[in-house]
Amino acid sequence: MPGKVVLITGASRGxxxxxxxxxxxxxxxxxxxxxxxxxxxxVAEDCGPDAGWWETDVTDLASLRTAVEGIVARYGRIxxxxxxxxxxAPGFSRSMDPDVWERVLDVDLYGVWRTVRLTLPYLLESKGYxxxxxxxxxxVHIPGLASYNVSKAGVEAMGNSLRTELRHLGVKVGVAHLTFVDxxxxxxxxxxxxxxKVRTGIPLANRVYPLELAVDKFTQGIRKRSRVVHVPGWIGPLKIFRALIPHVVELGSRFSVAKADRAALADIEARGVAASTRASGAGGLADAEKAAKR
Structure with a gap:
């Protein structure tokens, strides 16, 4: 008997x-x-003959709607x-490309909202997760990643709100917090x-964890319909100290940020703002190319 129908956005990599x-x-x-x-x-080939894939930009509501409708037409449910x-996209807010700053929020925060908006009717039917x-x-708000910090804080708040809003309807909501994973x-x-260099100099952010750990934690969370997923587990207790963490980050980075700020301006001068502050990795490059075509 087939298992659950699982829709994953950002499924190309990572x-x-x-x-x-x-x-x-x-x-x-x-x-x-x-x-x-x-x-x-x-990835679909690795997932077997029942897997399907839809090329979709989560910043494009019409494109995402087409994908969701196609998924329901194929599987009958979500x-x-x-x-x-x-x-x-790494960069200090005062000097990075403002379009890239806003693009991070469009993908990471509003893209999540669009995904919720379009899939929620089907999750209500299945009483899903x-x-x-x-x-x-x-x-932990790392300097040089302000747009990412803002978007992920928004996602956490969204999940916490939805969890309460949807509980009586049978839909469970989880929020995953993970540190730097390979x-x-x-x-x-x-x-x-x-x-x-800025990241590696900040406590709690200076270690990269294996991808397999994240896969284990996510899978367990999905199976248990957990309200939170922490990768690694110490992130849970860390939340207790939220009020103190900004002070620790400020203290730990008071000398490094001034130096990095000068280096960032020099890098922008040398390579241009587009190259210096674009979204990171091959996935970020693909997103930048997609955004440029719109």
Whole structure:
């Protein structure tokens, strides 16, 4: 008997793709949504004959609606939605490309909202599970990633609100918080000549965890319909100290940020603002190319 129908956004690479492969191996039917059709096709092939893929930009409501309708037409239902599409663009707010700053919110925050809006009617029918992917960035606000911090804090707030709004209707809502995991996006940030060094100098953000850990935690969360998923587990207790964390970040970065600010301006002068502050990794490049065509 086929397992659950699981829709995953951002399924071309990284956590979305890896979780899709794991769930497919456990018998679920995967509906993969994202950019980069060749990568999506490869992931779908890994997920078996029941998997389908839809090239979709989560910033385009019409495109996303077409994908969701296609998924329902093919499978007849949606049981689980994992809203994991996201990009990160390193840069200080005063000097980075403002269009890129806003694009991060459009993908990471409003893209999640559009996903919720369009899939919720089907989750209500199946009394399903919705997992919104936030980040440690919602709790620890790393300098040089302001747009990402803002978007992930918004996703957390959205999930917390939806959890209460939908509980009596039988839909469970989870929010995933994860620190830096070994993905293409994180490697792209670390390769930045300025901001890779900023991240590695901040406590709680200076370690990269294996992708397999995230896959394990996400899969467990989906199976248990958990209200929170923490990758790694110490993020849960860390939330208790939210009021203190900004002071710790400020203290730890009081010397490094001034130096990085000068370096960022020099990098923009040398490479141009588009190259210096674009979204990181191959997925970020694909998103930038998509945005440029709109």
């Amino acid at each position: 956590i979305g793709a890896a979780v899709a492969r794991r769930l497919a191996g456990e018998g679920d039917q995967l509906a993969l949504v994202g950019l980069e059709p060749e990568e999506l096709k490869k 049981d689980v939605v994992v809203a994991s599409a996201g990009i990160a 919705l997992l919104l992917v936030s980040s440690l960035a919602a709790i 993905t293409d996006m994180v490697r792209g940030v670390d390769e930045h000549p300025v901001f890779g």
